Amino acid sequence: MAWEAVVGLEIHxxxxxxxxxxxxxxxxxxxxxxxxxxxxxxxxxxxxxxLNEVVLRMAVMFGLATxxxxxxxxxxxxxxxxxxxxxKGYQISQYESxxxxxxxxxxxxxxxxxxxIGITRAHLExxxxxxxxxxxxxxxxVDLNRAGVPLLExxxxxxxxxxxxxxxxxxxxxxxxRYLGICDGNMEEGSFRCDANVSVRRSGDSALxxxxxxxxxxxxxFVERAIEYEVARQIEIxxxxxxxxxxxxxxxxxxxxxxxxxxxxxxxxxRYFPDPDLLPVELQSDYIDRVRDGIPELPAAKTQRFxxxxxxxxxxxxxxxxxxxxxxxxxxxxxxxxQPKLAxxxxxxxxAAALNRDxxxxxxxxxxxTELAALINCIIDGTIxxxxxxxxxxxxxxxxxxxxxxxxxxxxxxxxxxETIDNLVDQVLASHPAQVDQYRAGKTKLLGFFVGQVMKxxxxxxxxxxxxxxxHRKL
Ligand code: ADP
Ligand code: MG
Numbered sequence: 001m002a003w004e005a006v007v008g009l010e011i012h013x014x015x016x017x018x019x020x021x022x023x024x025x026x027x028x029x030x031x032x033x034x035x036x037x038x039x040x041x042x043x044x045x046x047x048x049x050x051l052n053e054v055v056l057r058m059a060v061m062f063g064l065a066t067x068x069x070x071x072x073x074x075x076x077x078x079x080x081x082x083x084x085x086x087x088k089g090y091q092i093s094q095y096e097s098x099x100x101x102x103x104x105x106x107x108x109x110x111x112x113x114x115x116x117i118g119i120t121r122a123h124l125e126x127x128x129x130x131x132x133x134x135x136x137x138x139x140x141x142v143d144l145n146r147a148g149v150p151l152l153e154x155x156x157x158x159x160x161x162x163x164x165x166x167x168x169x170x171x172x173x174x175x176x177x178r179y180l181g182i183c184d185g186n187m188e189e190g191s192f193r194c195d196a197n198v199s200v201r202r203s204g205d206s207a208l209x210x211x212x213x214x215x216x217x218x219x220x221x222f223v224e225r226a227i228e229y230e231v232a233r234q235i236e237i238x239x240x241x242x243x244x245x246x247x248x249x250x251x252x253x254x255x256x257x258x259x260x261x262x263x264x265x266x267x268x269x270x271r272y273f274p275d276p277d278l279l280p281v282e283l284q285s286d287y288i289d290r291v292r293d294g295i296p297e298l299p300a301a302k303t304q305r306f307x308x309x310x311x312x313x314x315x316x317x318x319x320x321x322x323x324x325x326x327x328x329x330x331x332x333x334x335x336x337x338x339q340p341k342l343a344x345x346x347x348x349x350x351x352a353a354a355l356n357r358d359x360x361x362x363x364x365x366x367x368x369x370t371e372l373a374a375l376i377n378c379i380i381d382g383t384i385x386x387x388x389x390x391x392x393x394x395x396x397x398x399x400x401x402x403x404x405x406x407x408x409x410x411x412x413x414x415x416x417x418x419e420t421i422d423n424l425v426d427q428v429l430a431s432h433p434a435q436v437d438q439y440r441a442g443k444t445k446l447l448g449f450f451v452g453q454v455m456k457x458x459x460x461x462x463x464x465x466x467x468x469x470x471x472h473r474k475l
Contacts, residue, residue, distance in 0.1 A: 002203040003238075005231045006211075007166045007196060008158035009223075011173055012151050013183040014127070014191040015058045021126050021150035022049030022092065022278075029189055033132070037144035043088030048277050051076075055150045056281065058182040059099045059124055060291045062152060065180060065298060066119050068103030070288055076124075076278040080271045084142050085129035093153075095272045098123035099281065106300065107172045109165070112314065117169050118157030125151050152182070158197065158208060163227035167220050170194060171322075175299050179324050193218040198230040200238065209234070210244040214251050214258050226251040230258050302327055310340035319348050325363045336373030339380065346372060350390065354397055367396050375403040383407065385414050387460050416463035418470075421454075424462065425470040428453040439475055447471060 020027055023040035040047045063070045077095035103119035127149040132141035154173060160166040174192055177183040185192045194217050199209035212230060217223045229251075234244050249258040297305070299321050306317035306327075320330045326347070333343040351372070355362060375392055378384045384392060384407060395406045415421065428450055429436055439446045447468070454467045 003200045003231075003235050004203045004205075005160075005162055005227070006158050006199045006201060006208055007160040007163070007227055008211075009154075009156045009160070009166060009170060009194050009196055011154040011156075011170065011192070011194040013154060013173075013177050013185075015055050015150040015152055015182055016184050016191075017052055017054045017058075017150055019052060020148035021052050021055050021124065023148055025148065027149050031145055033141065033143035033145060035145065037129070037147055041144055041148040049092065049275075051278060051281070052150065055124055055152075056099070056283075057291055057294075058150075058180070059122060059152055060283070060288060061180050061182055061295055062122055062154070062177065063100035063103060064288070064292050064295060065176060066100075066103030066105050066122075068100045068119060068122070070283060071097060071099050071101065072283055073097065074099040074123075074281045074283075076275045076281075077272045078275050079125075081269075083128070084140070085131050085144070085147070087129070087144065087147070091126060091128060092275055092278070093125035094123035097280075105169070105172055105176070107165070107169045108318065109168050115159075115165065117159045120155045120157050122152055122154045125153055127151050152177075158199075158211075163224045163231070166196060166227055167224045170220060170223060172299075175322055179296060179298055181296070187218050187220075190218055194223060196223060196227055196230075198227055198234070199244070200231055200234045210246050212244065212247055212249050212258070214249045215261065217251060222251055222253055225253075225256050226258055229256055233258065296324075306330075310334065310344070312340065312344055316344045316348055319352075320344060323362070325361065329362050329365070329369055332369035333373050333376070336370045337376045337380075339373075339376050342376045342379070343372070346376065346393075350393055354393075366399055367393075371396055371402050378403060378407060382414060382416055382463065385461065385464065388414065414463050415458050415461050416466055418466065421462060421466045421470050424454050424457060425450075425467065425474055428457070429474060436475070447475075450475075 015021075017027060019025060020041060023038050025038040025041055026036045028036070040049055060070055074094060075097040076092050078090040079093045079095070080090040082089060098121045100122035101120070103122065105117050105119060106114050107117055108114045127146045129142055129144035129147040132143055135141050156169065160169055174185050177192070178185045183191060187193065196214045196217060197211045198214065199211035201207065201209040212234070214226045214230060217226055230249070237244060245263070247263050248261045250261045251258050302321040303314070303317045306312050306320060307314060312320070319326075321327045330343060330347055333347065334340045337343055351365070351367070355365060375389055375396070378392075379386060379389050392403050392406050395401070395410070396403055400406055401409065415424075432450070432453070435446050435449060450471050451464065451467055454462050455464075
């Protein structure tokens with residue numbers, strides 16, 4: 001009998017505020033350890049947390065963008081546990097009354113099919129500090145710079161049925177939070193990470209199997225591999241007559257395996273209770289309306305608009321709207337060139353490949369939108385051929401100059417003077433009399449040979465259409 005995988009994700013998105021969720025300490029990355037932890041973050045006696053208004057606005061934006069219910073009253077709760085990186089002895093989170101509940105998100109897969117994934121809840125909480133194991137030979141350090149950094153924990157329904165579906169969902173959330181401007185999405189710095197809950201059941205069963213929770217996955221590739229490994233592991237255990245235990249597991253990116261960390265704790269282990277230092281958060285509808293007015297155009301709407309306004313296919317439109325930076329870059333090229341199709345082609349092929357090769361995000365692209373537009377215009381007006389354009393592109397990428405100066409400097413412009421072309425064709429025909437006879441006797445496939453000869457002489461710079469034309473005429 002076949003097995004079915006069931007996956008639910010808990011995504012932690014670090015909210016892009018300048019100060020922490022309950023204190024005025026900076027959230028900037030890269031500071032010396034413990035230089036950005038104030039008395040509140042350290043949990044010193046007598047201090048009181050004060051909620052950062054910006055995190056509220058961000059959570060509400062997320063709720064509105066996922067069609068969720070925004071709680072008119074939400075409550076912060078203390079989640080108690082003991083750990084060296086948690087000096088207060090508790091984390092401030094939300095438990096019974098989170099700010100966002102019952103949302104949904106449409107996820108589109110590579111093959112164009114879609115699926116609606118339920119969002120159980122999204123709640124606000126503070127991050128903990130970090131234990132540093134590799135700084136001192138026989139001791140562990142604690143860096144509390146992260147303590148109190150705001151997080152939005154986005155909990156999905158167990159609606160995903162494969163590792164690929166889970167990754168597609170996570171990518172969609174990643175794109176959404178960046179569009180909303182509420183999270184920078186930087187996975188290497190840990191601003192966007194997830195815990196994957198995985199179980200398996202016999203196909204057709206309606207009850208859920210026992211799950212394992214894989215902690216702290218900070219790349220899409222790790223999420224995919226960890227889930228695939230975990231599904232296979234659970235199936236193997238069940239098929240050999242064993243049973244799954246509910247536990248927390250860790251993914252090892254070197255071996256690609258998951259291994260047990262600890263037994264799963266129950267909610268009552270945490271002794272949740274409402275934080276007496278923080279007031280319940282009551283939101284009025286005019287506040288929510290104001291937040292709604294500030295929501296920018298979101299990926300799904302932008303994809304639709306790119307299709308209708310620029311005549312793009314769904315696939316290209318989606319690729320170009322995956323990140324707001326890519327979409328902005330594309331629209332800047334279109335504005336400067338007036339060529340939506342060619343702009344889409346260049347960005348989704350040559351530019352995407354070059355960014356990928358050099359490991360760059362588009363906002364660090366060495367080619368300005370206006371430069372790509374200038375290159376496109378040179379193709380349109382016949383100054384250079386498509387083949388030459390690729391050379392110019394590579395040279396601009398290496399910052400040897402802007403497209404126009406590179407074309408001039410390297411003399412790459414296309415040969416499209418009719419008289420020159422005629423002369424070149426005459427020259428080629430005169431030096432290959434045998435082939436000319438064969439052509440005239442019916443071997444018209446030789447046309448390509450003649451074109452090739454002209455291109456050879458001009459190092460590929462002759463206008464191919466004009467060469468073809470001249471050859472036809474003379475032959
Ligand atoms: P906890 O906070 O203890 O991790 P939750 O009930 O909040 O527990 O669930 C966390 C996540 O686990 C959710 O995303 C949910 O969809 C998912 N989940 C719950 N049960 C299962 C299951 N049997 N298989 C896979 N995922 C599950
Ligand atoms: Mg969990």
